Amino acid sequence: MKITLRKTLSIIKKIVIGFMLVSVFLILLMRWVNPFCSMLMVERKIAHWNISQQRTWKDWDQISDNIKIAVIAAEDQNFADHWGFDFKAINRALIYNQKNRKIRGASTITQQVAKNIFLWSSRSWIRKGVESWFTVWIEVIWSKQRTLEIYLNSVEWGEGIFGIEAASRHYFNVSANQLTPYQASLLAATLPNPRKWSPANPDDKIQKKAEWIRGQMSNLGGKNYLKQLN
Incomplete structure (x- = not known):
């Protein structure tokens, strides 16, 4: 049966709208x-069937304010003010990437949530475009507090370790609501490559970054910053 161009376009249109x-x-x-898993968890499970995954959901009030402000200080200091995209950070990353071989990203916490929960992890313009679609709607529909809550419960912190409760238990043997500023800064410092670095056994690079994060936590106003997320 011959499929006409008009019929093909109609099918594509229905798929896109759907x-x-x-x-x-x-x-x-x-x-x-609460999402019971993330696409990143599914992707990791497919790649490594033999590695068990640890994840226990914790609501906003069950998570230490120290880790909330630590990840903001480390990953997205304009989180309370932007609408999903930090264009100044994007511009800085573009300039840096033109001069250096190592690629620097500029994804906000909202973009990372969009990617981790809904999308695959490979780099491509198509993936980035779909990520932008999800990012816009997350900003429209969720509060900043909800976005950060889902981020902290879905982010990867090591092989098979997902979410702040699993990370807190695994590395420091405490619950997520008991994390100190020092522990929180170490956890946040490993986020660029959580499967390579360990918060429990930090090298000099992670120690220095964690110290910088603690300084930024203070500069942002500490726990008072979180009042902007309500």
């Missing part, structure tokens, strides 16, 4: 319903 509606529905649902 994707848009489903994606917005999922984001709306997750405003109140």
